[in-house]
Amino acid sequence: IKNSLYCVDAANQGNPPYIDGMSDILPPFPFDNSYARLPGTMHAGVLPTPVEAPRLITVNAALARELGIDPARLTPGMAAGNELPPGATPIAQAYAGHQFGQFVPQLGDGRAILLGEVVDRQGRRRDIQLKGAGPTPFSRRGDGRAALGPVLREYLVSEAMHALGIPTTRALMAATTGEKVYRDTALPGAVLTRVAASHIRVGTFQFFAVRRDLDSLKALLGHVIARHYPQLADAANPALALLDAVMEAQAALVARWAGVGFIHGVMNTDNMTVSGETIDYGPCAFMDAYDPATVFSSIDEYGRYAYANQPAIAQWNLARLAETLLAFIHPDREEAVRIATARIEAFPDIHSRHWLAVFRRKIGLASAEEGDARLIEELLGAMQLARADFTITFRELSNGGEPAALAGWLPEWRQRL
Numbered sequence: 001i002k003n004s005l006y007c008v009d010a011a012n013q014g015n016p017p018y019i020d021g022m023s024d025i026l027p028p029f030p031f032d033n034s035y036a037r038l039p040g041t042m043h044a045g046v047l048p049t050p051v052e053a054p055r056l057i058t059v060n061a062a063l064a065r066e067l068g069i070d071p072a073r074l075t076p077g078m079a080a081g082n083e084l085p086p087g088a089t090p091i092a093q094a095y096a097g098h099q100f101g102q103f104v105p106q107l108g109d110g111r112a113i114l115l116g117e118v119v120d121r122q123g124r125r126r127d128i129q130l131k132g133a134g135p136t137p138f139s140r141r142g143d144g145r146a147a148l149g150p151v152l153r154e155y156l157v158s159e160a161m162h163a164l165g166i167p168t169t170r171a172l173m174a175a176t177t178g179e180k181v182y183r184d185t186a187l188p189g190a191v192l193t194r195v196a197a198s199h200i201r202v203g204t205f206q207f208f209a210v211r212r213d214l215d216s217l218k219a220l221l222g223h224v225i226a227r228h229y230p231q232l233a234d235a236a237n238p239a240l241a242l243l244d245a246v247m248e249a250q251a252a253l254v255a256r257w258a259g260v261g262f263i264h265g266v267m268n269t270d271n272m273t274v275s276g277e278t279i280d281y282g283p284c285a286f287m288d289a290y291d292p293a294t295v296f297s298s299i300d301e302y303g304r305y306a307y308a309n310q311p312a313i314a315q316w317n318l319a320r321l322a323e324t325l326l327a328f329i330h331p332d333r334e335e336a337v338r339i340a341t342a343r344i345e346a347f348p349d350i351h352s353r354h355w356l357a358v359f360r361r362k363i364g365l366a367s368a369e370e371g372d373a374r375l376i377e378e379l380l381g382a383m384q385l386a387r388a389d390f391t392i393t394f395r396e397l398s399n400g401g402e403p404a405a406l407a408g409w410l411p412e413w414r415q416r417l
Contacts, residue, residue: 029128030068031087031116035198038223041208041216043091048081048113049134049144051189053178057152060159060172063195067120067128067172079175080191081113081133088115092136096210097203097270098320100304105210107203107270108138111146114199125227127199128172132191145181151190154281158194161278166256167249168278170195197277200224202321203270209324221328228275239328240339242274247318247347249276254314255354258307259362261287261390265297267305267313269320290383290390311355315347362394364417375416382409 036043054076064071077083084090092109099107113136115128131154132146155171162168177189200220208216225232225242235241253276257264264271265283273279283297292308300306305313322329322340330336352373359376360368383393386405396403402410 033089033116036089044137051177054080057174079173095203096207110139111144147187148190197275205324239325251351259358289387
């Protein structure tokens with residue numbers, strides 16, 4: 001459906017009506033768009049910009065069925081934003097963020113458009129978002145488009161992470177646009193259909209905190225608890241309980257990244273979800289030769305987001321989240337800061353617990369003993385000294401092999417087993 005045939009009905013809380021005669025040919029997305037019903041300060045209505053010649057690259061049929069969608073009815077136009085299914089409420093979400101430590105008070109979805117939410121076959125609410133579907137009110141003079149290379153990278157890496165059991169956004173479809181995008185050179189354009197538990201970030205809370213918009217912050221806090229942590233609904237201090245829950249989720253996530261040698265590359269606060277999913281696969285990679293100082297971003301000159309720094313950066317980002325919640329943690333600001341600081345200072349121990357669990361499994365330990373952390377650290381030290389390949393080394397250990405680089409470590413490991 002071209003933009004000229006589609007309009008948002010504000011009187012219907014942002015949910016557009018079905019278009020007569022079209023419901024039989026459009027994909028049956030069972031939309032229920034809770035975020036679009038939140039205050040208008042949180043998002044801006046926007047339509048995808050149609051492209052010249054949309055063409056499907058691939059459809060993730062298994063994910064479509066998981067979402068309750070017939071994959072056969074997903075069209076090239078749908079994947080590129082030329083067609084909108086009934087019930088879609090296309091919006092761009094507002095958020096701020098610290099980018100390489102520098103705060104930017106307004107970022108937002110500059111090239112992503114949230115079509116809406118569906119409740120999947122397991123009862124989980126999931127966002128359906130187009131990435132690269134054209135400019136939005138948050139584009140900051142950008143074209144709102146995506147090139148084919150980054151779309152393919154995000155599709156492949158996010159699905160690989162899912163297959164590895166790591167919480168992540170998913171990829172439902174990818175399509176080429178038949179148009180060029182212009183960066184350093186002309187590149188083929190593409191659009192990714194991304195699926196997430198939500199796209200709410202630490203930066204989403206920062207957007208309202210910096211504006212001292214406590215009403216929007218309170219609405220966001222309630223929405224996040226209801227959507228991601230409903231067990232906290234009756235907590236004595238919901239804001240503090242949410243901080244604890246997000247800390248636990250992020251500690252587990254970063255530990256799982258470490259277990260597969262994954263380096264996110266751009267751990268800005270606008271790239272950290274409150275759901276605990278990995279999001280925004282820009283300059284990222286799986287490490288080859290083990291070196292904790294490895295980075296995968298050409299602009300990360302000082303190694304802020306290096307492999308070994310990811311736990312500390314997660315803690316720093318969570319401190320920024322805590323700052324946004326102070327007014328809800330305690331009415332006295334000094335007391336709120338004291339309480340929140342004590343929580344944030346506990347993060348290394350929480351992460352260490354998850355990290356040990358991940359690496360115990362990687363070296364075959366079925367129980368916990370006092371010297372396990374030292375044993376694992378000695379292994380990693382030997383791997384670093386020998387420039388051993390991260391993945392292949394653990395693969396050889398799993399197969400009963402004895403990597404030469406680990407000759408001095410293997411006897412103690414065998415004894416521990």
